[in-house]
Amino acid sequence: MTEWLLIPGLLLAACGFAADKAPSLLRWYFLAMFLSIPPQWGAARFVGEESRYYLLVYCIVTVAILAFVLLLTLYDLTWHPTPFRLGLGCSIFALGAVYVAYAGIGTPSTAQWAQLIESFVLIACSGCIGLSSQFNKAPSWRMIGLTLSVFWLLQGAFRLGFILNINSRDWLIANDVIPPLLAIAFPVWVGFQLRSDFGSGTRLASR
Numbered sequence: 001m002t003e004w005l006l007i008p009g010l011l012l013a014a015c016g017f018a019a020d021k022a023p024s025l026l027r028w029y030f031l032a033m034f035l036s037i038p039p040q041w042g043a044a045r046f047v048g049e050e051s052r053y054y055l056l057v058y059c060i061v062t063v064a065i066l067a068f069v070l071l072l073t074l075y076d077l078t079w080h081p082t083p084f085r086l087g088l089g090c091s092i093f094a095l096g097a098v099y100v101a102y103a104g105i106g107t108p109s110t111a112q113w114a115q116l117i118e119s120f121v122l123i124a125c126s127g128c129i130g131l132s133s134q135f136n137k138a139p140s141w142r143m144i145g146l147t148l149s150v151f152w153l154l155q156g157a158f159r160l161g162f163i164l165n166i167n168s169r170d171w172l173i174a175n176d177v178i179p180p181l182l183a184i185a186f187p188v189w190v191g192f193q194l195r196s197d198f199g200s201g202t203r204l205a206s207r
Contacts, residue, residue, distance in 0.1 A: 023141070033183050037183075069122065069125050069152065072148065073125040076136065086131060090124045090131075091124045093123070094123035098120045101163060104164050105163060108163075112163045112166075116163070118159055126148075134146075147190055158178055162175050
């Protein structure tokens with residue numbers, strides 16, 4: 001991440017996290033993204049993005065974030081009439097997308113394997129939560145589910161594009177800007193939407 005994004009990124013992500021009407025699980029997801037910014041920036045700044053220590057930091061924060069991605073998706077799947085079929089279908093689609101990237105790479109490095117796995121989880125969960133959220137009884141959660149779906153799909157697709165174009169200077173520059181901007185924009189947008197549009201109807205629906 002470029003230095004100029006660090007402080008505004010933290011402040012803007014905090015705005016979304018501070019949305020008092022956000023469901024608790026979503027707030028934890030915001031927090032995981034919020035806390036992932038300083039260690040990744042610090043590792044990139046002081047040891048370099050090619051270092052094994054940066055890779056370790058990246059993997060740790062990514063696992064933490066993906067854990068909440070999976071939890072949010074599993075919660076949402078409980079609303080779908082056929083969750084297993086939906087999950088299987090989305091997983092097959094994601095696996096196909098990741099395989100295309102894998103075939104284009106040839107022999108992935110450790111860092112590329114980590115990004116392939118991350119992309120698989122994000123793309124699979126994107127489809128699951130985007131479709132299953134529409135069965136939720138809370139209108140606000142349907143909005144959140146669609147937003148998460150688009151956000152995760154963009155993240156996963158960008159990761160695949162990046163590892164296929166790792167030697168491109170343009171993609172290296174884009175990697176410094178686009179992922180952090182997405183991570184900033186999502187919680188801010190959801191936070192403002194929850195505050196202005198949905199009022200007290202933003203809690204997770206009870207069955």
